[in-house]
Amino acid sequence: MYTPTHFAETDDAEIRRIVAAFPLASCVVAVDGDYVVNHLPVLWGEDRLIGHVALNNDLHRIADGMDAVFLFRAEDSYISPNWYPTKAETHRHVPTWNYSAVNLHGRLVFDPSRKAKLAVVGQLTKHFEGALNGDEAWKMRDAPRDYMDGMLDNIVAFSVDVARVEAKSKLSQNRGPRDYEAVREQMHAQGKQDLARRMVDRS
Numbered sequence: 001m002y003t004p005t006h007f008a009e010t011d012d013a014e015i016r017r018i019v020a021a022f023p024l025a026s027c028v029v030a031v032d033g034d035y036v037v038n039h040l041p042v043l044w045g046e047d048r049l050i051g052h053v054a055l056n057n058d059l060h061r062i063a064d065g066m067d068a069v070f071l072f073r074a075e076d077s078y079i080s081p082n083w084y085p086t087k088a089e090t091h092r093h094v095p096t097w098n099y100s101a102v103n104l105h106g107r108l109v110f111d112p113s114r115k116a117k118l119a120v121v122g123q124l125t126k127h128f129e130g131a132l133n134g135d136e137a138w139k140m141r142d143a144p145r146d147y148m149d150g151m152l153d154n155i156v157a158f159s160v161d162v163a164r165v166e167a168k169s170k171l172s173q174n175r176g177p178r179d180y181e182a183v184r185e186q187m188h189a190q191g192k193q194d195l196a197r198r199m200v201d202r203s
Contacts, residue, residue, distance in 0.1 A: 009167035
């Protein structure tokens with residue numbers, strides 16, 4: 001990923017926060033000269049991604065053991081040059097786009113065993129349901145056993161040991177203080193609170 005030095009995201013905690021806050025990843029694998037792309041919710045543990053795909057998804061048949069990249073993108077926004085106070089002074093400004101992105105590289109390994117599927121579904125459910133519903137979180141045991149067995153029969157678990165991390169936060173760091181603050185205020189005004197917060201953290 002093209003990343004100028006001033007846009008490089010090097011804070012491990014922030015990188016992990018982006019992945020946790022925007023967990024629907026684009027999984028890209030090169031197979032026989034073509035790119036296979038899937039959009040998959042995942043969890044990132046200490047050094048491993050986990051998730052699952054539908055049994056009918058050919059990915060587990062054609063890409064097991066292959067290198068993959070999982071792409072995550074946080075909140076983004078178009079940036080108008082009209083927002084810069086210095087525009088009236090020089091008019092030497094053009095539009096741009098602010099965003100943060102994380103790319104996680106690693107080998108995609110599928111596991112069709114019931115044990116692996118129970119573990120992955122259990123961890124994903126505990127994480128996402130717990131965050132949303134707390135003590136009222138849905139649990140697998142809430143569903144009839146035969147129903148859950150049928151659902152598990154129709155998925156394949158996967159894991160990815162993360163071998164390389166690329167991260168970029170393009171947040172107007174190349175602008176002067178007045179222009180930077182003006183963009184941050186616009187993010188607040190437009191309800192882009194994640195972008196605004198991240199700009200405050202860097203100011």
